[in-house]
Amino acid sequence: MKKLLTLTAFALGIFCTMPAFAQWSEQNHAERFEQLGTELRSPNVYRTASGAPGHMYWQQKADHEIEVELNDDNQSIKGWQKVTYFNNSPDPLKYLWIQLDQNERAADSNTPKIAESRINPRMSLRQLEGILWHDQDLGYKIHSVKDMSGKDIxxxxxxxxxxxxxPQPLMPGQQMEFTVDWSFNIHDRMSFIGGRPGYEYFPKDGNYLYTMAEWFPRMAVxxxxxxxxxxxxVGRGEFALTFGDYKVKITVPADHMVGATGVLQNPQEVLSATEMQRWEQAKKSYDKPVVIRTQAEAERLEKQKAKDKKTWVFHAENVRDFAWTSSRKFIWDAMAVKQGGNDVMAMSYYGKEGNPLWEQYSTKVVAHTIKSYSARTFDYPYPVxxxxxxxxxxxxxMICFNYGRPDEDGTYSDAVKYGMISVIIHEVGHNYFPMIVNSDERQWSWMDEGLNTFMQFxxxxxxxxDYPSRRGPAHKIAPYMASERRLLEPIMTNSENIIQFGPNAYAKPATALNILRETIMGRELFDYAFKEYAQRWMFKHPTPDDFFRTMEDASGIDLDWFWRGWFFGTDPVDISLEAVNWYKLDNRTPAEKKADQKKAFDREESYVSKTYNAKDIEQTVVEADPATRDFYNxxxxxxxxxxxxxxYKDFMASLSPKEKELMNSGLNFYEMKFKNLGGLVMPLIIQFNYTDGTSEVERIPAEIWRLNEWEVSKVFAKKKEVASVVLDPFRETADIDESNNYWPRQFVPSRFEMFKSAGGARGVSTGDNPMRRARNRK
Structure with missing residues (x-):
């Protein structure tokens, strides 16, 4: 509706009304713009109020010397390790705690006990095994823990x-050495037990592929x-681990190829002369990978199955963990990546089942990830x-395990291709978060998964x-944020207590960071602050407080409202454009004003009865009797x-030059009213589409909600007439209901499809495969 203002009415007025959502809070503004304050830990000498490590920051260190042997006949390993533990804390320690993660699969594990289960009309063997939890003699056998004199601890x-x-407290500044002798049976990770480490058996060639992770007793933080x-x-929450240096000897069948954390110390002893020549060539290849063990060579080894053994020796400095892989099935390729002043060897190990995808993409994706992440954090510090x-x-x-296999005919769907590339980026990217910026994954999964998923995007x-990214764009998190409240938890929730883990720990924090970068802070400020956080905390143990504080400290932007809403709350974004009122300054002449009044009067007095009466009433009383008429007739x-x-002339003569300029400007004033239906405050991003076909975007900071978190109004003066208005036109705020973002309202039908459900192994085609169809047409 177009409304006209007289100049004397051109003053702002404030009208107080009860907010539409007063049932949520007794105040128009409650806590959304309060500072986090006591929500964060108090600064101290270890962690400053700026988010940086304090001048007395400390952390422990644990060096390891490990000897381990793989038994390929019965799928077991046995190991011995010497741990040198450095107490850099100010506290005397009466005991040390060590993680025995393999015990998660032991017969008395809590994992199956605390898992909810139910009987369905149709039950698979895998589901039933998950209920029965047969004892497969898994978990650690700790044979001894001794001091360096051989005495049991x-x-x-x-x-x-x-x-x-x-035997006596380990005092500040002291170190101690002890040994642990252990063994365990490796489990089939493709079975109902699942998990990250274990083996995969390939019945067609009778071989195993081992991914040995969480395999040795590891020092807790x-x-x-x-x-x-x-x-x-208990299976989901990942790890808080201590940095240290590793020397590891791995004994495996002689025809196995081993990849591991760290640098291979004895390549001449474990590689053939041909492989050594190719390895040296790979060190100088910066544009494409060099295949060091070919598919033909790997297939030949699959059939021979050597009985003798070799020992591979690896060293790694300043790492929080150590993992390795072993199989005679492996094809191996590598290339060099320039990183700062050093060369990093990007490498891939894969069986023939991974080709042609893996030989084409894997190592190049590793190289790209290192370059992309390093540009936004720090130079990749490891050698491989x-x-x-x-x-x-x-x-x-330095090592990660990934998925993505083509079908047996060598074709694959785009979902498998992009799924493989994405998981490689993601897992290689974890070198930065949390392998180097070493957050506590078990306590705050989002600090590694969320930050890393953002960097992955x-x-x-x-x-x-045209990459089909699943997580990062704001609108893709909206369905999760629109979930029932009972299915939601804040991002700041322990990993084991989250119902929808993927959306909560990966997608929502990644989306929040992308919104911060694109919409709240801008790329320049965000990128500077994010890099500052990464560099402050590389090879250290940050907490969420350190991240929140650093992002504000380095950017100069108060983000407490954002952390509070996105990380500590579960409210969704749903901002409604409730009304748009159009006003113009009244600069009409008396004749124009009277003409407009006549039109309005005629419109008001035009109704159906008057139309019919013109024909049905032959003569009114006033028409028939002149005595009934007076001045007003x-x-x-x-x-x-x-x-x-x-x-009119007197009024115009009284105006100052500025008032006359304003009166003749022809400006259009649009009063817009917004309601916060979702609860999560966000900026107002408004696109004005003008009658001449042009458009313009205005951005109003989220602080407009600071005095009333439920309803706000804003007046915009425009030279052009507005034809329509769109709120959040670029879908950058994660608004869960876009139907109320338009003026005039627009209604778009929602469509649904029928589908036939299908399932399969992780990273294997289960849907459409256009590549196969195209090949079959030839």
Whole structure:
């Protein structure tokens, strides 16, 4: 509706009304713009109020020397390790805590006990096995824990944790050495037990592919903010681990290829002369990978199955963990990547089942990930980065296990291709978060999964301009945020207590960071602050407080409202454009004003009865009897009088030059009213589409909601007339209901499809495969 304002009414007025959502809060503004304050830990000498490590920051260190042997006949390993633990804390330690993650699969594990289960009308063997949880003799066998004189050290095993009781307290600045002798049976990770490590058996050639992770007793973290992190491992929450240096000897069948964290120390002893020549060639190849063990060579080894053994020796410095892989099935390729002043070897290990996808993409994706992540954080500091095809997806320092296999005919769907590329980016990217920026994954999954998924989105977009990224764009998180409240938890929730883990720990924080970068802070400020966080906390143990504070400290932007809403709350974004009122300054002449009044009067007095009465009533009383008439029967209120003309001239003469300029500007004033239906405050991004076909976007910061979190109004002065208005036109705020973002309202039908459900192994085609169809047409 177009409304006209007289100049004397051109003053702002404030009208107070009860907010539409007063039932949610007794105040128009409650807590959304309050500072986080006591929600964060108090700054101290270890962690500053700026989010940086304090001048007395400390962390522990644990060096390892490990000897391990793989038994390919019965799928087991046995190992011995010497741990040198450095107490850099100010606290005397009476005991140490060690993680025994393999015990998550032991017969008395809590994992199946706390898992909900039910009987369905149709039950698969895998589902029933999950209920029965047969004892497969899994879990650690700890044979001994001794000091360096050979004396037993008392230990207490508590499910997936082991307490080592020291003979005397380990004082600040001291170190101690002890040994652990252990073994366990490796499980089939493709079975109902699943999990990250284990083996995969290939019945067609009778071989195994081992992904050995979480395989040795690992030191738990002792920190300034938590003490010992010894929360039980029940399968989902990943790891808080201590940095250290590793020397590892791995004994495997002689025809196996081994990839591992760190640098191979004895390549001449374990590689053939041909492989050594190719390896040296790969070190100088910066544009494409060099195949060091070919598919033909791997297929030949699959049939021979050597009985003798070789020992591979690896060293790794300043890593929080160590993982390795072994199989005679492996094809191996590598290339060099310039990184800062060093060369990084990007490598891939994969069986023939991974080709042709893996030989074409894997190592190039590794190289791209290192370049993309390093540009936004720090130069990749490690000498190698490895991708292993293992029908899996899990990360460790310098090595990760990924999925993505073509069909047996060599064709694949685009879902498999992009799924493989995405998981490689994601798992290689975990080298940065949390392998180097070493957050506590078990406590705050989003600090590694969310940050890494955000970085993955950026790397995907750099890989292919039309990359079908699943997580990152704001509108793709809207369905999750529109879920029932009972199915939602804040991002700041322990990993084991989250119902929708993927959306909560991966997608929502990644989306929040992308919104921060694109909409709230802008790319320049965000990128500077994010890099500052990464560089402050590389090779250290940050907490969420450190991240929140650093992002504000380095950018100069108060983001407490954003952290509070996106990370501590579950409200969705649903901002409704409730009304648009159009006003113009009243600069009409008396004649124009009277003419407009006449039109309005005629419109008001035009109704159906008057139309019918014109025919049905032959003569009214006034028409028939002149005595019933008076002044008003001939008076025309729409006639311009001399008094009207004089008043107009006097008014115009009284105006100042600025007032005359404003009166003649022809400006259109649009008063817009917004309601916060979802609860999560966000900026107002408004696109004005003008009658001349042009458009313009205005951006109003989220702070417009600070005095009333439920309803706000804003007036915009425009030279052009507005034909329509769109709220959040670029879909950048994760609004869960876009139907109320238009003026005038627009209605778009929602469509649904019928489909036939299908399932399959992870990373294997289960849907449309256009490549196969095209090949069959030839």
């Amino acid at each position: 008392p230990v207490t095993i508590v499910k997936t944790m082991m307490r080592v009781d020291l 002792y920190s300034d903010f938590e003490g010992w992190q010894h929360k039980q491992f 980065a490895i991708s292993v095809e293992a029908s899996n997806g899990m990360e460790y320092p 950026l790397a995907e977009q750099e890989w292919d301009r 001939s008076y025309n209120p729409f006639t311009v009088t001399p008094e009207d003309e004089k008043a």
